[in-house]
Amino acid sequence: MSANTELKRPKAPGRLKLYFTAALLLVLLWVSSVQTESSLSELIKGFPNMLDLLKEMFPPRWSYFHKIVDAMLDTIRMALVGTTIGAILAIPVALLCASNITAIKWITYPVRLVLNLVRTMPDLLLAAIFVAIFGLGPLPGIFALSVFSLGLVAKLTYEALETIEPGPLEAMTSVGANMTQRIVYGVMPQIQAHFISFTLYTFEINVRAAAILGLVGAGGIGHYYEVTLGFLEYDKTCVIILFTLAIVLLIDYASTKLREKLL
Amino acid sequence: MTTKSWHTIVPKPRKNRYRWLILVALAALYVWAFSGIPFTGFKETAAQITKAIVTGILSPDWDFVYMPEGEDLLRGLLDTLAISILGTFVSIIIVIPFAFWSATNMSRSKAISGSGKIMLSFIRTFPEIIMAILFIKAVGPGSFAGVLALGLHSVGMLGKLFSDEIENIDRGPVEALVASGANRLQLLWFAVIPQVLPGFLSYTLYRFEINVRSATILGVIGAGGIGTPLIFALSSRNWDRVGIILLGIVVMITLIDAISGFIRKKLV
Numbered sequence: 331m332s333a334n335t336e337l338k339r340p341k342a343p344g345r346l347k348l349y350f351t352a353a354l355l356l357v358l359l360w361v362s363s364v365q366t367e368s369s370l371s372e373l374i375k376g377f378p379n380m381l382d383l384l385k386e387m388f389p390p391r392w393s394y395f396h397k398i399v400d401a402m403l404d405t406i407r408m409a410l411v412g413t414t415i416g417a418i419l420a421i422p423v424a425l426l427c428a429s430n431i432t433a434i435k436w437i438t439y440p441v442r443l444v445l446n447l448v449r450t451m452p453d454l455l456l457a458a459i460f461v462a463i464f465g466l467g468p469l470p471g472i473f474a475l476s477v478f479s480l481g482l483v484a485k486l487t488y489e490a491l492e493t494i495e496p497g498p499l500e501a502m503t504s505v506g507a508n509m510t511q512r513i514v515y516g517v518m519p520q521i522q523a524h525f526i527s528f529t530l531y532t533f534e535i536n537v538r539a540a541a542i543l544g545l546v547g548a549g550g551i552g553h554y555y556e557v558t559l560g561f562l563e564y565d566k567t568c569v570i571i572l573f574t575l576a577i578v579l580l581i582d583y584a585s586t587k588l589r590e591k592l593l
Numbered sequence: 594m595t596t597k598s599w600h601t602i603v604p605k606p607r608k609n610r611y612r613w614l615i616l617v618a619l620a621a622l623y624v625w626a627f628s629g630i631p632f633t634g635f636k637e638t639a640a641q642i643t644k645a646i647v648t649g650i651l652s653p654d655w656d657f658v659y660m661p662e663g664e665d666l667l668r669g670l671l672d673t674l675a676i677s678i679l680g681t682f683v684s685i686i687i688v689i690p691f692a693f694w695s696a697t698n699m700s701r702s703k704a705i706s707g708s709g710k711i712m713l714s715f716i717r718t719f720p721e722i723i724m725a726i727l728f729i730k731a732v733g734p735g736s737f738a739g740v741l742a743l744g745l746h747s748v749g750m751l752g753k754l755f756s757d758e759i760e761n762i763d764r765g766p767v768e769a770l771v772a773s774g775a776n777r778l779q780l781l782w783f784a785v786i787p788q789v790l791p792g793f794l795s796y797t798l799y800r801f802e803i804n805v806r807s808a809t810i811l812g813v814i815g816a817g818g819i820g821t822p823l824i825f826a827l828s829s830r831n832w833d834r835v836g837i838i839l840l841g842i843v844v845m846i847t848l849i850d851a852i853s854g855f856i857r858k859k860l861v
Contacts, residue, residue: 578718
């Protein structure tokens with residue numbers, strides 16, 4: 331009897347796959363650390379430098395504050411305008427992507443593919459390219475943020491569009507509504523709260539992005555990082571960092587509260 | 594049961610009383626935003642450069658893909674990948690204690706987990722590019738600064754996702770182990786870790802996808818990766834080279850997203 335139960339005991343799952351994955355990961359990490367010339371000793375050697383940097387950053391020089399207020403307002407403006415343009419452009423794109431509204435496969439798939447390609451571009455790279463085209467200033471920054479927002483809002487919206495209730499749409503088709511009427515009375519009431527929520531979420535991301543776009547010359551407060559770091563005025567840099575953190579936290583908080591109310 | 598004849602008119606839902614106030618506030622906001630933008634028109638060369646970039650993308654500089662004497666596309670992309678792999682790894686090491694610290698069901702008082710959550714959201718709001726600038730001052734320009742910046746920045750998001758995962762575990766296995774006299778370490782190892790591991794791995798892969806995107810821009814400030822040759826090509830107006838680098842970035846990110854998405858679907 332005991333021998334029988336011994337036979338029936340289930341075998342532990344094979345560990346070979348686990349070991350193989352672990353070995354693969356270790357090799358990957360090792361190759362990566364060789365490639366990036368990372369080492370723990372380097373970090374420990376650099377640690378005193380980091381402490382020095384922190385010591386120079388504090389106390390922050392608050393007198394610098396009034397010089398960067400305008401740049402910060404510019405940053406918020408850029409984020410606001412960029413998000414708005416992107417969100418408006420995203421509406422037709424999202425409608426073209428959603429398979430329950432545009433029922434033609436050879437339209438939805440190519441548009442989705444293009445959308446995915448647009449979303450692979452990080453915002454700072456877009457800004458660098460637009461600066462090369464349009465020159466320095468907030469305008470290329472706004473364009474970069476618009477393209478980035480277009481990708482994000484369109485993707486989130488079309489995914490939400492595909493989950494809407496088909497009932498109202500069917501009812502409207504059966505009483506002979508045309509495409510525009512179906513979208514205005516059947517789709518919009520179902521999607522608008524989600525759409526506004528996605529736009530607010532994108533705005534949060536864009537405020538953070540706009541704060542660094544100045545590093546490539548695309549306007550906003552990012553430019554002052556280069557100025558202060560170039561002159562080794564770390565106490566001024568500290569003011570910029572703290573100010574940005576405060577604004578970002580404030581906008582995040584307000585936007586999250588609004589989004590909670592919407593949905 | 595009240596009988597409702599079919600011609601009873603259903604009243605329209607009441608509209609928000611503050612609708613007009615909200616609209617006016619929004620309008621004021623947009624007037625403020627648009628009036629502050631210096632719309633000076635485009636440079637005359639804008640159309641010309643756009644055309645050059647488009648032709649650059651259509652006729653990329655294929656020679657740049659591999660050059661025997663360093664600094665080519667493949668090495669740049671490899672460097673970017675290495676930065677994101679190592680950055681993700683560094684963040685996992687830092688994040689595990691943070692996640693347990695800020696999970697409400699793992700610490701005795703709300704004050705402890707609350708302080709952890711505040712720490713995490715503070716790290717999250719700090720842009721990785723700024724972190725990279727600070728690390729460059731510490732360890733010198735190069736990929737290592739990028740690794741450290743990504744590693745530290747990822748902690749903010751991963752810590753929040755991980756601690757949410759820990760808070761959602763099933764209490765059953767934990768109680769069973771407590772009843773049979775397990776100590777805290779055994780609890781962690783046999784009841785908590787098996788439940789959270791798939792979620793942790795999936796989130797890590799997701800963050801890895803984001804890190805690959807971030808790593809492509811680190812080169813802009815001199816923290817290694819493909820961004821450095823891109824900025825050089827842009828400033829020297831070498832549009833064919835810009836084209837091939839953009840193409841390389843798009844292909845790499847699409848591939849990574851596909852592979853990582855496939856593994857994540859299998860995990861969860």
